[in-house]
Amino acid sequence: MKHFYKNTSFIQKLSSYITTQRWYRGKAETLHNISIDDVIEIGKEQYLLIVTTHSNSAHNKYVVTLIVSVTHKNKPLFDFCENDQMLFVYDGCEDEEYCKNLWQIISSSQNDELQSFVIDNSVDLAVQKAHTPNSEQSNTNIIYDDKWLVKIFRQPQFGANPDLEINVFLSENRFPHVPKTIAGLRYISAEGKSMDIAIVQQLVDGASDCWEYVVQLASDYLSQSTQENFTRHSIFSGFKKTPNTMEASVQFAKLLGQRTAQLHLALANSDNANFSPQRIDSTYLTNLYDGFCEILSEVADLLQKTEPTANIARFLEATPLLKKHFESLITSPIEGYCIRCHGDYHLGQVLKINSDVVILDFEGEPLRTIEERRQKQSPFKDIAGMIRSFNYAGFKAAIDLNNENFPKINFWGNTMAITFLNEYLNVANGGQFLSQNKQQQQVLLQLFLFDKALYELKYELNNRPDWLHIPLCGIISLLEDIQ
Template identity: 30%
Template sequence: MSVVDSQSGRITLSESWERILEGEGKARLEAALPGMLTRQRWFGGKARTLATAAVVEAIPLHLEATQAILLFIEVTYRDGVPETYVLPVTAAFGEDAEGIAREWPQAVLAQVAVAEAGSPRYGVLYDALWQEAFAHALLAAVGRGGRSSGRAGSLVAAATAAYRSIVPPESRLPACVMKTEQSNTSVRYGDRAMLKLYRRLQPGSNPDLEIGRFLTSVSFPYSPAVGGAIEYVRPGCEPMTVGLLQAFVPNQGDAWSMMLKAVESYLSRVPARAADVDPSLVAGGTLWEPGEAPEEVRQLIGPALASAACLGRRTGALHRTLARSEDPAFCPEPMIKDYRRARFASMARLWSDTRLLLTERGASLPPPMQDEASHLVDRGREVEAVFRALLEIEDAGLRIRCHGDYHLGQVLWTGSDYVIIDFEGEPARPLRERRTKQSPLLDVAGMLRSFDYAASAVVQSRRTAGIGFDEEPWADCWSRRVGAEFLTAYRREVETAAFWPRAPQAAEVLLAVHLLEKAVYELSYELNNRPEWVAIPLKGITDILNMNGTRAAAALGR
């Protein structure tokens, strides 16, 4: 039994805290959930108006010396479809509760009081992932396997063959929540393992698990080995991925941070060389046909060229590996007309929605961007023409499983090589879409746009700080040369692969289409979330139309 103190908001229980989901305790908890969720970094519904939050599944977890409950919380909104979020909860009392509230305030969900012989114990209900004992218990549960039953289904933990090579036997690795992620929460176990909890639950296997498990089974060297998983299973339903255990990758940071430093270093060298080097030589030709970079240009850009080439090779190796399977979930498929029509329709809708958004919000942009926005709106037919080129390609190659959300932030630098991480795909998309086979040039386009973002972000930061000169032309040169180095290395890696289009013009058209789709998506995102960044995708779309779009049309003979 439980009652609620209406003045303090504290949930008072007559017995143990584990009975919080009974009677008024459950109602009070559910009433407080919307506020709790919107404070969490991982909650994806902040931009929507919440209606209700209800506990739809509760799985008691009796793991070693710790007690917790895994909650599935269904969130409904004023409009749109509901979402289900995962939240493991436990409780602490007395000094332990005070320590948690002081050190991990973001983990605290509610105050509780448990009546014991007339003298209540006061404490907090909090996110169990922050409790080291719970984190260790989860790790052990994956290793030994097991099942915990809830109201409608069960939580099943299972290890892969790689588990024992990741987690040393009889070891107690220090466990702590990693604070860098947003849509999920990960626990790091020393320098050996990482357990990722997927906060948003969706029907089906998460591609992060599906692709990671496949790459582990074929010993792919450029991604973390998967050691196990936690899934929710119900009779007659496809398992849902709750957690993923994988090897921790000791690293010196992600490729995004590396490239930001590379751009900063490059721009600091430009003034001393500007009189001797023509920016057009730095830029070269096009991404597809860049021409040989003169030695003085390679020296000016520096190690970023070799880094980009290495990343191109690793990306090619990833795609070749993903395409080498007879498993129906991975076996390459032809890019038939029906698929291309569906993709074109999706791209056309994206552009239509983004163009409308740009028209509505263009007047609120800074004056220089207003003109660029207006010009882009006027070029709508050109955008549609590039997308329509997808329908006219005769040999578009094969569709394969791809990374799906590929950019510099999804690649770690170990000090000697790259490791590709996070195969979850774009979190905002349904799992069904994220598991769809695509042209590998979708990943390539994502990485090329990421190089462009890195260069533009540094210029924007330096301009805000009052540093530098007219740096945009030089940043464009860096982005184009580094991107071309990546693309050239990638093409050499995959040119004999069965999925690669036999006609070079077809591959060039596909790249133009996917580059434009990525840039339009970026524009929509920035208009909604970071208006001060709108200039980057605006310029990107214009450049693609001026260069890649024209070349794509020429390749099709139009």
């Protein structure tokens, strides 16, 4: 059984298994074959594999946790024959003994190819039990003693994973609004190259999902009979008059604005070259503008092939105006700095705990390379992500309620955005990374809002056409601020 990973049947069935997993990123590609780069023994019949998938346009690496056993248990992933003996394959993360052996490697660093590092040596890392929550995610979580959480990065890349890198930085600097990071696990290849494959954090006890909480806030507001004038105000207007019926929503938007600003202040407060602020320059602005024009053209091409609507026609008509409007990015200098940001910031990356929040998952946008995800960005990228998330939460509540009162839906999302932005600027203006020029702040945030909405529109076109109206309505609303 020693060389099972060379077995043709095993490789073929492993390939089929990988393509069915939530963490497999090549579903739009045709998979040609896989190669097994390394097989690391975790325990008896227990293995961690580094696998590369090969398709026309991509070669992606995955961490695969397997038990390969002669013993038949319930529901193997698959089986294969090796030297006239039937072998059965199971997911290691579903097995408590496998998880405990993985923890032993993390806590003791007793493996040549898996290098662990413990950040807080005062922590007692002895554990008694382990289990994997029954949820499909792009990474895999293992919970130990209902106290520690190990997140396995299923799609590793060579280099420092920003989720581990940023969480270590924030924990070492005692930023209180992220889970405390205890340790990390790194794979070292035969060539000496490293990639992060796991992070160990303190489990956030009693937390709830912020996405579900904010959708409920929107639902509560939409369900009420209200007499407000649903006039839309620009998010840059500083409009502060909010109805009493939105008190809970507004208070939460304020809290999130404060915590987001505090996060950015913490990330910008360092002499470490990987975190120190970097002045916005013409190269950064040109790259922003070029990237925006590229996705704008992609989305316009896709929409021209769909059934026309009034909003689609309005968007297509406005594309030259959008390109012209943001040309100022490459013709006029902008003050301020790029900093390390969250990179993929939305309500799903935040937990609510009592009357506060905890911010999670600093991996960045999963389809980008490690190098791209580690690049410093304007903080308005994160702000735009959260504002667009408010918009989605409002429409999700409306869909659940079968409510088509679009002025009321937009009023709720717009009020959340204004409140969030005002509170963010009140706190973050104490730092040095924001331009104090309001017009420059506005053009950067507008660009990131349009860019995010275009990304969403492209996603919905390819995956959920019934939700196309959400980013499209967002774009039409944003157009009112530049026309």
